[in-house]
Amino acid sequence: MADNPQKPVASTRPLSPHLTIYRWPVTMATSITHRATGVGLSVGAVILAWWLVSISNGPEGWQSFHALSDTPIGLLVVFGLTWSLVYHFLNGIRHLAWDLGYGFEKNLAERNSMMILVGSVVIAVALFALAWTGHGGYLR
Amino acid sequence: MNSAETPLHKVRGMGSAHSGTGHFWHERVTSVALIPLSLWFGYAMLGLAGTSEVTALQFLTHPWNAILMGAFVVFSLWHAYLGLQVVVDDYIHTAGSKIFLMLTIRFSVIAVTATCLFAIVRIAIG
Ligand code: HEM
Numbered sequence: 689m690a691d692n693p694q695k696p697v698a699s700t701r702p703l704s705p706h707l708t709i710y711r712w713p714v715t716m717a718t719s720i721t722h723r724a725t726g727v728g729l730s731v732g733a734v735i736l737a738w739w740l741v742s743i744s745n746g747p748e749g750w751q752s753f754h755a756l757s758d759t760p761i762g763l764l765v766v767f768g769l770t771w772s773l774v775y776h777f778l779n780g781i782r783h784l785a786w787d788l789g790y791g792f793e794k795n796l797a798e799r800n801s802m803m804i805l806v807g808s809v810v811i812a813v814a815l816f817a818l819a820w821t822g823h824g825g826y827l828r
Numbered sequence: 829m830n831s832a833e834t835p836l837h838k839v840r841g842m843g844s845a846h847s848g849t850g851h852f853w854h855e856r857v858t859s860v861a862l863i864p865l866s867l868w869f870g871y872a873m874l875g876l877a878g879t880s881e882v883t884a885l886q887f888l889t890h891p892w893n894a895i896l897m898g899a900f901v902v903f904s905l906w907h908a909y910l911g912l913q914v915v916v917d918d919y920i921h922t923a924g925s926k927i928f929l930m931l932t933i934r935f936s937v938i939a940v941t942a943t944c945l946f947a948i949v950r951i952a953i954g
Binding site for chain 1: 856859860862863866869870872874875876877878879880881882883884885887888897901904905908911912915940943944946947948950951
């Protein structure tokens with residue numbers, strides 16, 4: 689195998705650009721968050737599998753799942769996955785718009801970055817609030 | 829420059845990935861499919877929140893719900909498989925670790941998908 693071309697040769701010359709000294713634009717934050725939520729949701733798929741298997745095991749299976757998911761830590765995980773899906777969904781649609789060539793104007797991209805960050809938290813909290821105030825469970 | 833190769837032939841070589849734009853395209857197709865499927869999934873999860881042990885079972889016994897849950901699982905995991913490959917490609921630069929992680933992802937995705945589908949069928953046929 690050839691040497692890794694990206695491996696820097698020991699050098700005393702200053703590096704440019706100095707990535708670490710740039711102010712973080714909000715678009716960088718939304719970009720890495722898309723990746724983080726994508727990986728998080730992939731792990732969440734294992735929980736989805738576990739949930740489906742527990743349901744297929746009948747009432748006791750369902751109870752064994754909820755004995756864990758209804759704990760504070762379980763609820764935190766469920767909230768994390770809810771927010772991740774909402775965020776990844778909203779930002780994913782923006783990604784698709786970019787792929788079609790829309791939405792690259794700097795001010796627009798910065799504005800909807802903030803909207804997606806704040807909006808995803810608001811929607812995730814609203815979904816939990818709906819469930820807690822008894823507005824969920826309509827499939828009963 | 830002075831190549832006798834036609835542009836089409838160059839394209840058929842499909843670049844350094846050897847698979848052309850297939851990966852990119854499948855990632856977009858699965859993303860588009862996941863938009864309605866996630867809305868349905870969210871509707872289902874909120875509708876099951878706070879219900880007792882039989883509601884989810886009965887819900888998934890309905891053929892449409894079983895099919896939609898199956899579709900959500902397949903598209904999510906296919907999409908996640910493609911996405912996780914990109915993450916590994918970006919951060920892992922040694923051949924050994926890369927092959928190991930790619931295979932781990934591949935086997936895990938297949939195992940999780942198969943488990944979900946088996947459970948869905950088991951629920952649906954009672
Ligand atoms: C809700 C609908 C969804 C949409 C619209 C969507 C959209 C996207 C798009 C457009 C990308 C590519 C981003 C890029 O070009 O860098 C992406 C990446 C990714 N998605 Fe999704 N996605 C959705 C749901 C999911 C789900 C359910 C999972 C996990 C089970 C997931 C896991 C991932 C992963 C791991 C990546 C790779 C992240 C990266 O390369 O940085 N996505 N998604």
